Amino acid sequence: MSDETVDLIWEATLETLRMVGVAMAITIPLGLLVGVLLLLTARGAPLQQPIVNRLLGLIVNVGRSVPFIILLVALIPFTRAVVGTTIGTTAAIVPLTVATIPFFARIVESSLREVPAGLVEAAQSAGASDRQVVTKVLVPEALPSLVAGATITTIGVLGYSAMAGAVGGGGLGDVAIRYGYQRYETDVTIATVVVLVVLVQLIQLVGDVLSRRLSHT
Template identity: 60%
Template sequence: MSGAMLELILKATLDTLYMVGVSGLISALLGVPLGVLLYVTRPGQVLAHPLASQVLGAVTNVGRSVPFIILMVAIIPFTRLLVGTSIGTNAAIVPLTIAAIPFVARLVEGALNEVPPGLVEAAQSMGATPRQIILKVLLPEARGGIFTGLTITVVTLISYSAMAGAVGGGGLGDLGIRYGYNRFDPTVMLITVVILVVMVQGFQMLGDRLVRRTDHK
């Protein structure tokens, strides 16, 4: 394999890590609070608000229902407005993030569901405010589940980034299509798949380690 191809593979790998890293970070910063809101605004919870709960739930469900490839095409005008282009790694980050936020939110909501209600009731009986309950009871108790959800999100973003590459998003998906599929080079296709598998395994191992360190159950 030529040096030029090795450089292309390295650049595509770094582009994929960049897309996944930035979209994963932004989706975590926005998705975790959204997941908390989904949980605490339910009837019977510390910030119960049925209307807000229904609206947030509906918006989240809509976001999760749209297939990624359709979402990516549908928001091209919005992507172009934000980053000035609809192709390339920066452009791919926009739909990746929008797709991941509701995904993270539902996983966080699921992690909070595992917190024993008795802990919240005990905190309320001692006069804890809703903010204190969220920050000192719910989130600490759900840390393991939240890290598990974020790990699943990153792994999902890796596969989404490959799809984004197939339609001009750059990264390993773009490399595999242009130099592997279109040029009938099975070696490039195989290398692309192997790198993606290694990425998934690496992030999964890192996530599992974080879960073991943070989950006190």
């Protein structure tokens, strides 16, 4: 593999990491917020609002059910309005975030439901407000599971980012398509696959380590 190809793969890797990093930086707080609202507005929950819960759940389910490649195309006008372009890594971040927030929100909701009800009831009996229950009990107790969920989500975003290359999103997917597929440069295809596999392994390793450490606190 030539030095030029190595530089190309390196630049594409940095672009991919940028896409995934920014998308997750937006997804985690917003997904956490949506997941908490899904939990708190359900029947029997402190902020019981069945209509709001069903509407929010519908939006989340629709967001999760649309294939990412279709979402990429459907969001072109929105992406252009937000970032002023539909090409490149900055543009790819928009659909990546839109696709990922609903997915992570469901993970958050599921993780928070795993917290023993007794802990929540004890906090409420001690006079804790709904906000304190969330910030002092639910999120801290569910943190190992939330980290594991964020790890799964990050790996999913990495896969989505490669798919974004099909529509000029940049990154490793773009290189694999333009050079590996269209120009029949098999070594480039293999290199991008290897880099993606390594990135997935590193993300999973870091996530597993953090989750285990938090579960011992």
